[in-house]
Amino acid sequence: HRNQKQRRDAVANLPGPYCLPLIGPVHLILTANQKNFFDISRKHVSKYGRIVKVWIFHRLLIFSVDVELSEQLLSSQTHLVKHPVYKTLAQWLGNGLLLSDGRTWHQRRKIITPTFHFKILEQFVEVFDQQSSTCIERLAERADGLTAFNVHPYICLAALDIIAETAMGTKVYAQTAESTPYAKAVNECTELLAWRLLNIFLQNEVIFTLTQPHLKLRQKKLIGIMHEFTNKVIEQRRSALEARQRQGQVNAYNDVGAKQRMALLDVLLQATVDGKQLTNAEIREEVDTFMFEGHDTTTSAICFTLVLLSRHPEVQEKLLAEVCEVLGSDNKRPITMRDLTDLKYMESVIKESLRTYPPIPLIGRKLQEDFKYTHSKYGDGVVPAGTEIIIGIMGSLNDAEQFPEPNKFRPERHEDGAPSSAYAMIPFSAGPRNCIGQKFALLEMKVMLAKIVREFELLPLGEEVMPVINIVMSSKTGFQLGMRRRIDTNNVAPS
Numbered sequence: 001h002r003n004q005k006q007r008r009d010a011v012a013n014l015p016g017p018y019c020l021p022l023i024g025p026v027h028l029i030l031t032a033n034q035k036n037f038f039d040i041s042r043k044h045v046s047k048y049g050r051i052v053k054v055w056i057f058h059r060l061l062i063f064s065v066d067v068e069l070s071e072q073l074l075s076s077q078t079h080l081v082k083h084p085v086y087k088t089l090a091q092w093l094g095n096g097l098l099l100s101d102g103r104t105w106h107q108r109r110k111i112i113t114p115t116f117h118f119k120i121l122e123q124f125v126e127v128f129d130q131q132s133s134t135c136i137e138r139l140a141e142r143a144d145g146l147t148a149f150n151v152h153p154y155i156c157l158a159a160l161d162i163i164a165e166t167a168m169g170t171k172v173y174a175q176t177a178e179s180t181p182y183a184k185a186v187n188e189c190t191e192l193l194a195w196r197l198l199n200i201f202l203q204n205e206v207i208f209t210l211t212q213p214h215l216k217l218r219q220k221k222l223i224g225i226m227h228e229f230t231n232k233v234i235e236q237r238r239s240a241l242e243a244r245q246r247q248g249q250v251n252a253y254n255d256v257g258a259k260q261r262m263a264l265l266d267v268l269l270q271a272t273v274d275g276k277q278l279t280n281a282e283i284r285e286e287v288d289t290f291m292f293e294g295h296d297t298t299t300s301a302i303c304f305t306l307v308l309l310s311r312h313p314e315v316q317e318k319l320l321a322e323v324c325e326v327l328g329s330d331n332k333r334p335i336t337m338r339d340l341t342d343l344k345y346m347e348s349v350i351k352e353s354l355r356t357y358p359p360i361p362l363i364g365r366k367l368q369e370d371f372k373y374t375h376s377k378y379g380d381g382v383v384p385a386g387t388e389i390i391i392g393i394m395g396s397l398n399d400a401e402q403f404p405e406p407n408k409f410r411p412e413r414h415e416d417g418a419p420s421s422a423y424a425m426i427p428f429s430a431g432p433r434n435c436i437g438q439k440f441a442l443l444e445m446k447v448m449l450a451k452i453v454r455e456f457e458l459l460p461l462g463e464e465v466m467p468v469i470n471i472v473m474s475s476k477t478g479f480q481l482g483m484r485r486r487i488d489t490n491n492v493a494p495s
């Protein structure tokens, strides 16, 4: 490894704010927070360019919204280790796919990739449909056409029901009065971790334990409830699978019958890599990871999309026309995979919403080895091992060079052909560590949005969203809108 001087020399070509010799950019450390983060980053990008370096003590941080750098970093098979901040989630998610690295990650990724096979996802459309219907019944109580309300809790519980039923094959009734202690624990623990992540000191487990002992105990209790529940489900599903195997009724994932739906967990129970199966403890880490990664992200995406639609009636009407044409007016007919493939404008709407408010606004890596890059502006260079690189997904997706007039919500821009680089449109990241649940997420979003838009007119009521940066993007003001029931969905353009 290089010494401090060699590290400084290595990145001398990259611009950044003045950093005091030891403490770094004090003014930034004291003033930056999750609410003004985007404004500060925007100012720095216009002052220094798309790659900005910052020294804090001996730490070198590089913030990048640069497509060339993203492409070279994200497509690399070498620089796959996550930023240490992710470890805040480790007590819950263990070595699950999101956090692990090295050999563990490689093996798990190989074993888990087929879990998201088309045939498996296809059988989940029914779950998306049924749980969205429950969500609509709950939303109907608020749809008076006059009052603004925060749609987040409704979508969040529906997304939780969906991920539990598809990942574990088990209903947790988050949307009903009978909500299980498990569903409540997932919800509370996600909020607690999000709150911890807002404070740079509380991300550290030791400081958190010493300064917030009661919350540490609460976190421990919640994680205990969740682990106990997932362990029990895994044991039950393993016994059921073994019983079926004894009776010679194994159904591999590629021969799913109509008889029984396979949960993601069932596929993991049967999967082998290099002749080895995953243990119950390993499966638990993966199921917990799906539960975490698979509900807060889609919730954020659906909530932002609903708010955007409420503020862009022309987009909403065009979308409604497509939904009515593809699904027909019989609200009772279950949605099929075929319908979802035909919802083309919907795809553009979702993409544009993910571009405007990416649910995961930043991702981070910690370099274990030197990262050699070639750049049209900075030439050939090396970022030394030990550097933390933060890729600003939000910044990249709102870059006028890639997406002209980035502040305009214009789904049609995605119809005109892909952006110049596949590494420009990266709400799901890209390369070997991209989102494994991308297709799952898009299908779930399509079903939920199609059903909600067909049932309700979304109205521009209430405060505007105020994006707050966190591991998953949220809004300080919630997700305010109004809803009015559409009486006749054949009447495509209600005036």
Ligand code: HEM
Residues within 6 Å of the ligand: 082, 097, 098, 099, 109, 289, 290, 293, 294, 295, 297, 298, 301, 358, 359, 360, 363, 364, 427, 428, 429, 432, 433, 434, 435, 436, 437, 438, 440, 441
């Ligand atoms: C709109 C919804 C979603 C968005 C925007 C999203 C975005 C992302 C992003 C940006 C990453 C890369 C994270 C990083 O490099 O630090 C990621 C990873 C991941 N996502 Fe998603 N995600 C979504 C939904 C889902 C769903 C529904 C699931 C599971 C059912 C899921 C499972 C995962 C997993 C397991 C990883 C880690 C993959 C790996 O490191 O190999 N995600 N996601």
